[in-house]
Amino acid sequence: MTIHVDVVSATESLYSGAANCVFAPASTGELGIYPKHVALLSTLKPGEIRIETDKGIESIYVSGGIVEVQPDIVTIFSDTAIRAGDLDETKALEAKQRAEEAMSDAEGSQDISSTQAALAESMAQLQMISKMRGKKG
Amino acid sequence: MASGKEIRTQIASIKNTQKITSAMEMVAASKMKKAQNRMLASRPYSDKISQVIGHLAYAHSEFKHPYMKEAGEVKRVGIIIISSDRGLCGGLNTNLFRSLLKQVVQYQAQGIEVDICTIGKKATAFFKNTGLSIKSVLTDLGDAPHFDDLLGTVKVMLDAYDAGEIQQLSVAYNKFENTMTQVPTVTQLVPMVAGEVDGMEHHWDYIYEPDAEVALSALLVRYIEALVYQGLVENIACEQSSRMIAMKSATDNAGDMVQDLELVYNKARQAAITQEISEIVSGAAAV
Numbered sequence: 066m067t068i069h070v071d072v073v074s075a076t077e078s079l080y081s082g083a084a085n086c087v088f089a090p091a092s093t094g095e096l097g098i099y100p101k102h103v104a105l106l107s108t109l110k111p112g113e114i115r116i117e118t119d120k121g122i123e124s125i126y127v128s129g130g131i132v133e134v135q136p137d138i139v140t141i142f143s144d145t146a147i148r149a150g151d152l153d154e155t156k157a158l159e160a161k162q163r164a165e166e167a168m169s170d171a172e173g174s175q176d177i178s179s180t181q182a183a184l185a186e187s188m189a190q191l192q193m194i195s196k197m198r199g200k201k202g
Numbered sequence: 203m204a205s206g207k208e209i210r211t212q213i214a215s216i217k218n219t220q221k222i223t224s225a226m227e228m229v230a231a232s233k234m235k236k237a238q239n240r241m242l243a244s245r246p247y248s249d250k251i252s253q254v255i256g257h258l259a260y261a262h263s264e265f266k267h268p269y270m271k272e273a274g275e276v277k278r279v280g281i282i283i284i285s286s287d288r289g290l291c292g293g294l295n296t297n298l299f300r301s302l303l304k305q306v307v308q309y310q311a312q313g314i315e316v317d318i319c320t321i322g323k324k325a326t327a328f329f330k331n332t333g334l335s336i337k338s339v340l341t342d343l344g345d346a347p348h349f350d351d352l353l354g355t356v357k358v359m360l361d362a363y364d365a366g367e368i369q370q371l372s373v374a375y376n377k378f379e380n381t382m383t384q385v386p387t388v389t390q391l392v393p394m395v396a397g398e399v400d401g402m403e404h405h406w407d408y409i410y411e412p413d414a415e416v417a418l419s420a421l422l423v424r425y426i427e428a429l430v431y432q433g434l435v436e437n438i439a440c441e442q443s444s445r446m447i448a449m450k451s452a453t454d455n456a457g458d459m460v461q462d463l464e465l466v467y468n469k470a471r472q473a474a475i476t477q478e479i480s481e482i483v484s485g486a487a488a489v
């Protein structure tokens with residue numbers, strides 16, 4: 066009896082296929098998953114995922130993530146991003162700051178793309194005027 | 203009629219532009235291929251995580267995560283808008299913004315306010331003049347965005363949701379159908395609308411480790427980030443294919459213009475020669 070295993074990260078599929086059993090580094094301790102395991106959802110800590118198949122043992126390193134277990138499917142989401150509370154907070158603050166800059170920019174100095182838009186508009190107006198003149202003259 | 207020299211300079215300048223647009227077309231074509239590959243590579247993750255969310259909707263859980271609960275009355279919605287950093291890609295961004303503005307007007311008619319978060323310079327430049335409040339901005343992602351880059355932006359909006367400032371969060375981007383078609387799409391992120399899974403029953407629940415709240419939060423946040431990331435890579439593939447097509451038609455148009463101008467030029471040249479001959483002939487006749 067085998068269990069289907071998928072290991073995916075945001076940028077690629079790392080493993081997909083049948084296995085006899087899987088070992089994953091769950092946050093509360095090493096987890097051994099055999100076919101017909103009860104449904105389970107757990108976070109992972111950094112460590113090694115071992116997938117035992119008939120052909121041998123496949124080993125994949127994850128820096129964290131999530132494992133979902135259904136009786137016949139195991140899905141492991143590997144993190145590509147490094148997550149840390151403080152780091153995420155800083156990034157969020159940076160994003161907010163950029164928004165404030167953009168908003169305050171709206172009144173003051175203009176950036177290139179909005180100037181370009183204004184330029185295109187006045188060019189169109191000029192073209193229209195010269196066309197009208199051509200018709201009159 | 204313009205003189206021969208004037209037309210010649212005009213033809214030369216159009217040919218120069220044509221060279222640039224055809225080079226841009228080729229660059230966009232090769233970038234599109236890479237962007238499509240990246241888009242396909244990130245699909246397994248978002249497909250699998252959607253599948254798990256589908257399972258989760260069926261689980262008979264004691265704990266209901268706020269992201270999965272139906273929100274009460276909606277007073278304020280958040281929209282994450284994904285656009286390109288650069289222009290010259292046809293109507294790609296404009297189409298998205300136009301369909302979004304329609305939706306915003308609808309919201310406002312219902313008395314719902316809209317907070318936005320922009321990804322890409324074009325959206326930032328466009329929406330800062332619309333009077334909507336921009337909560338976060340992310341630009342200069344390049345052609346190969348990293349998952350990390352998104353975390354801050356998504357967190358700002360999710361924090362707002364957690365704090366009850368917004369009652370709904372969506373993401374707007376261009377969906378890549380094929381090289382010729384890009385469809386402006388708005389997908390609701392929270393509260394979640396889970397898909398149906400065949401053959402699933404309601405009489406079971408997961409074992410959660412370390413506990414339901416931590417495990418679910420970790421999963422749902424990743425799910426939302428995965429959807430936004432998928433939107434971002436699709437939008438980049440759209441940008442490149444749209445640019446390729448825009449540049450192709452620009453190159454074709456330049457070719458047509460050169461042809462027309464050459465015709466005018468030849469006519470002018472011929473007229474000049476005819477005039478010269480008739481002048482010589484009549485001069486000779488006078489002698």
